[in-house]
Amino acid sequence: MSVKSIDKDYEALTITALAEFEAAPEKVWELWADPRKLEGWWGPPTYPATVREHELSPGGTVTYFMTGPDGKTYHGWWHVLAVDPPRQLSFRDGFADEDGTRREDMPVTGVSVTLTARDGVTAVEVVTSFADRPQMDELISMGAVEGAAEAMSQMDAVLAG
Template identity: 50%
Template sequence: MTVVSSTKNPEALSFTIVSEFAAGVERVWQIWADPRQLERWWGPPTWPATFEHFDFKRGGKIAYFMTGPDGEKARGWWHITAVAAPHMLELDDGFADENGDHVDAMGVTRMTVTLEDFGDSTRMTVSSVFETAEQMEQMIAMGMEEGMGQALGQIDAILAGQSVS
């Protein structure tokens, strides 16, 4: 398993998950920068992602959906606010309706991804900051912590050139 730690900080309205991978920073960056690779791990194994629009640059917008075991589609969007390849990505993350429009009632989460060289490996830190304590509680209750752990657990096989089932 690649997850090193998972921390919820209610005072800072944040959730941070740290993982390590046996690959260089540039290679790990590609699992974010390439939508086909991102599709292979974003979302838990039972909720695979499909990226419909992918403008991976500062100011870019990304639209995707995850498909559940019963065919249900959960849609989401990202608005990229900062990119410092291959070490940092920052974006606003939210839910979307079936038309791809933002679901304001679910709020927006600011996600920051940092990649650090750790000798023969890369340490990836994904930090999500919520707008309110209620939003954070709702996301955790929806399974964000478990889902992120499962999603990150799929990356080793991608980096090793294996297929993810």
């Protein structure tokens, strides 16, 4: 498994996931840049993602939903802040209603993705930032850490094609 660690930092209000892949940064970048590849890993295995809209450029929007084992869908969105292929991506990530309307009652997080080539592998760091401790605690209680680990564990298979 390429996921090396997922760490919570309650003082910095972040969750940091580290992974390494035996692939060039350009290939790993496609995990975010190609909506079909993003669908292959963004949701945990039992909550596969479907990407509806995918504009991976500053100011762009990505919308998606995950379908649970019971058929219920959970909708989300990204507001893309910065894109520097194949090195860096940052976006705000939040929850939405079925029609894509942002849910004001749910937390919005900041996400920063950094890809670094070293020693024949591509290291990936994904940092999720929270506005405050209650928001962080809420998402952790919803299974965000376990869900991220399960989702990211699918990245190798997507890279392998």
